[in-house]
Amino acid sequence: MIPLSEPFLGGNEWAYLKQCLDTNWVSSAGSFVEAFERIVATYSGAGHAVAVNSGTSALHLALLLARVQANELVLLPNLTFVATANAVRYVGAQPVLIDVRPDDWQMDLDLVEEFLDKSCELQEGSCMHLPSGKRVAALLPVHVLGGMADMDRLLAIAQGWQLPLIEDAAEAVGSRWKDQHAGTLGTLGCLSFNGNKIITTGGGGMLLCRDEDLARRARHLASQAKVPGSPYYHDCTGYNYRLPNLLAALGVAQMEQLDSLLRKRQQLATTYREQLPGVQFQKTHPFCRPNHWLTTIYTHRKEAILQFLQARHIQARSLWTPIKQLPMYQECLYISRENHSQHLFEHCLSLPSSASLTETDQLRVIEAIKAALLRFSA
Numbered sequence: 138m139i140p141l142s143e144p145f146l147g148g149n150e151w152a153y154l155k156q157c158l159d160t161n162w163v164s165s166a167g168s169f170v171e172a173f174e175r176i177v178a179t180y181s182g183a184g185h186a187v188a189v190n191s192g193t194s195a196l197h198l199a200l201l202l203a204r205v206q207a208n209e210l211v212l213l214p215n216l217t218f219v220a221t222a223n224a225v226r227y228v229g230a231q232p233v234l235i236d237v238r239p240d241d242w243q244m245d246l247d248l249v250e251e252f253l254d255k256s257c258e259l260q261e262g263s264c265m266h267l268p269s270g271k272r273v274a275a276l277l278p279v280h281v282l283g284g285m286a287d288m289d290r291l292l293a294i295a296q297g298w299q300l301p302l303i304e305d306a307a308e309a310v311g312s313r314w315k316d317q318h319a320g321t322l323g324t325l326g327c328l329s330f331n332g333n334k335i336i337t338t339g340g341g342g343m344l345l346c347r348d349e350d351l352a353r354r355a356r357h358l359a360s361q362a363k364v365p366g367s368p369y370y371h372d373c374t375g376y377n378y379r380l381p382n383l384l385a386a387l388g389v390a391q392m393e394q395l396d397s398l399l400r401k402r403q404q405l406a407t408t409y410r411e412q413l414p415g416v417q418f419q420k421t422h423p424f425c426r427p428n429h430w431l432t433t434i435y436t437h438r439k440e441a442i443l444q445f446l447q448a449r450h451i452q453a454r455s456l457w458t459p460i461k462q463l464p465m466y467q468e469c470l471y472i473s474r475e476n477h478s479q480h481l482f483e484h485c486l487s488l489p490s491s492a493s494l495t496e497t498d499q500l501r502v503i504e505a506i507k508a509a510l511l512r513f514s515a
């Protein structure tokens with residue numbers, strides 16, 4: 138079986154894990170947590186990085202820190218992994234789903250501006266959605282498959298409407314806008330180290346921010362809001378979101394290899410594009426240097442190719458069912474003209490993109506896709 142995206146644990150993972158076990162430092166109090174935070178903060182250029190137990194936890198904390206309240210509105214793309222929308226619900230807020238662009242598959246900023254210009258008004262520093270009377274509390278773009286929307290334009294929109302910008306950079310570890318790392322452009326950024334992401338701690342995430350006070354509050358909320366030095370005195374409702382030392386140890390080892398893993402994925406992406414001329418791939422904005430997490434194609438023969446690959450033990454995958462199609466989000470406001478999210482969901486296919494994919498195996502995938510296209514295009 139050629140997997141879609143498998144972890145690459147080829148560095149100091151064993152050594153650092155052993156160090157945790159040998160010294161009994163397994164919980165979040167261990168020193169790898171701080172080391173992991175430091176290495177991610179340095180690598181990304183974020184002022185501060187707070188390690189948490191998942192990307193979803195990072196999103197939840199980010200929304201809390203941006204003071205998104207119950208019954209407020211948060212703008213996010215309709216085409217994303219469900220965690221983005223779920224985190225909005227965790228704080229009692231309501232997603233406003235924005236359709237994506239047909240070329241780069243990112244949140245369509247024309248639609249964002251149209252929504253704000255046509256139906257919202259700035260009232261005493263708050264962006265009010267006039268038809269519902271609700272406050273728009275944040276913009277929550279997702280760097281879909283490691284690509285990015287036009288971040289300069291998005292930052293200008295956020296500033297103009299005085300909205301916090303929270304980046305769901307769960308899929309974008311290693312991606313950059315000009316020289317800035319994904320998740321460091323807005324107010325807060327969220328990374329994921331889930332098993333199928335570009336680097337992994339088994340499960341884990343990181344909250345990025347520039348503001349020291351935000352980072353301090355994030356750590357506080359993530360550790361049950363316990364007041365340090367106190368006899369179990371907690372000053373608000375906190376969460377058990379800290380990353381255990383065992384997993385942070387994996388994180389440090391993974392970060393040491395990130396650049397070589399990115400080079401490998403870039404190479405795979407280039408080879409797919411060179412060897413499959415005439416096939417349509419995800420486009421990227423010229424200012425974005427994507428991490429090539431999953432090379433993904435657009436094809437009118439998605440189901441047939443998927444089955445053809447499966448029969449040859451090659452794992453490929455659809456994009457996510459659009460959020461608007463999920464039962465718990467059907468009532469959400471959806472801003473769209475042509476429902477590109479649904480169309481892309483029906484036509485896109487992610488190809489094997491593991492850093493461990495050999496040249497021979499990649500050629501097997503390429504030959505299989507060529508054969509499938511030949512058979513099903515007739």
Ligand SMILES: *Cc1c(COP(=O)(O)O)cnc(C)c1O
Pocket residue numbers: 191192193194217218220221279305307308328329330331340341342
């Ligand atoms: C993976 C992912 C998440 C959630 O990350 P976990 O670490 O699995 O909780 C959130 N948003 C997007 C876009 C993702 O791909």
